[in-house]
Amino acid sequence: MVAAGSELGFGKVFTDRMLFAEWREESGWGVARIQPYQPFSIDPAGMVFHYGQAIFEGLKAYRWQDGRVALFRPDMNARRFNQSADRLCLPPVPEELFVEGIARLVELEREWIPTAPGTSLYIRPVLMGVEAALGIRPADRCWFYVVLSPVGAYYRNGFAPTSIRVEDRYVRAVAGGTGEAKTGANYASSLRAGLKAKEQGFDQVLWLDGKEHRYVDEVGSMNMFFAYGDTIVTAPLSGAILAGITRDSVLSLARELGYRAEERPIEVGELLADIEAGRVTEAFGTGTAAVITPVGRLGYRERTIPVGDGGVGRVTQRLYDTLTGIQSGAVADPFGWLRFVGK
Ligand SMILES: *Cc1c(COP(=O)(O)O)cnc(C)c1O
Numbered sequence: 165m166v167a168a169g170s171e172l173g174f175g176k177v178f179t180d181r182m183l184f185a186e187w188r189e190e191s192g193w194g195v196a197r198i199q200p201y202q203p204f205s206i207d208p209a210g211m212v213f214h215y216g217q218a219i220f221e222g223l224k225a226y227r228w229q230d231g232r233v234a235l236f237r238p239d240m241n242a243r244r245f246n247q248s249a250d251r252l253c254l255p256p257v258p259e260e261l262f263v264e265g266i267a268r269l270v271e272l273e274r275e276w277i278p279t280a281p282g283t284s285l286y287i288r289p290v291l292m293g294v295e296a297a298l299g300i301r302p303a304d305r306c307w308f309y310v311v312l313s314p315v316g317a318y319y320r321n322g323f324a325p326t327s328i329r330v331e332d333r334y335v336r337a338v339a340g341g342t343g344e345a346k347t348g349a350n351y352a353s354s355l356r357a358g359l360k361a362k363e364q365g366f367d368q369v370l371w372l373d374g375k376e377h378r379y380v381d382e383v384g385s386m387n388m389f390f391a392y393g394d395t396i397v398t399a400p401l402s403g404a405i406l407a408g409i410t411r412d413s414v415l416s417l418a419r420e421l422g423y424r425a426e427e428r429p430i431e432v433g434e435l436l437a438d439i440e441a442g443r444v445t446e447a448f449g450t451g452t453a454a455v456i457t458p459v460g461r462l463g464y465r466e467r468t469i470p471v472g473d474g475g476v477g478r479v480t481q482r483l484y485d486t487l488t489g490i491q492s493g494a495v496a497d498p499f500g501w502l503r504f505v506g507k
Contacts, residue, residue: 172278172316174453175286179273179312183265187255189304196265198272201311207296211303216349218292219248222452223409224315225270225285225505227277228493233270233505235287236452236491238263240409245289248345253302254291262289263503266310271506273312282317282488286453318454323476323484325460328383328449329366330432331357332465336384338374339403343381346406354384366463368449372432374404380430386449386457387411390435391479393445395424410450414483416499421486423479432464439469446477455491456484 185196242262293303334357337343373379387408447459489495
């Protein structure tokens, strides 16, 4: 079954099969298998339900016009998955099981990958503790699985700028906490501020650091960049920020395209002054789901400030076109970021 692309939305449709493997403390990883997509049966005392010992990843497969199927930097996701696992005391998943398991699953499900421009197959690996016990300690039985979801073009009505609200009360993460791990708990704790932003007419939340509420962290599903003309700036990996693979790719790509790219602390007062004075010319977020999201308006306390002319800036557009071009095969990949599935 191949869906058209435009009606797919994000993460609502899943393919026929899934990858599954079980780990036990006494015996390690069992044999991984590809099985029909199916519900799980987990004991109500399963640890994941009570203490949230779970992590996930997100990456994409693209079906090219010549029929090849490309994964974008899956080795980076494998490594980050194991860094998250380490933080949550979950067992590491062998990199080969992660990457080869995904490649094999995607190959079997290749007919599910939509081909319309901007569409792809979203890949969602999960690792969680399923031991049935209420004691607080790492689970001795864990499940690793991967499901696939064909996703439509993120920008159905063109590449449109979004608005973000700077959150100055709630925090997403603190250095030393779990902000640099891809774990559901970070998302559960972000929902309250997300609702507040929506009520005030903004699309997403821009999180500040958890200690002083002064420095830009990230958006919570995206890392944040600001352009000062031909220089792009993003916050350093402080321990509270998720090390985005799109973030890393944009830093490399920007330098390759002749821009300057800096990682430095971004103080919110200075940032707002720089936006108002026109020194900040563009703002955008980076993440696998939308790749690059232009930001046209920033809300802080009572103020709403347009960034640049409120539209899509030229650096944002160029980075988006080049990165999505590499992913879809329209632009050559000078970095070796693609891994082809199958032959
Ligand atoms: C996944 C995620 C990102 C984006 O990472 P990519 O690897 O670029 O998709 C940014 N912030 C948070 C909190 C995330 O969970």
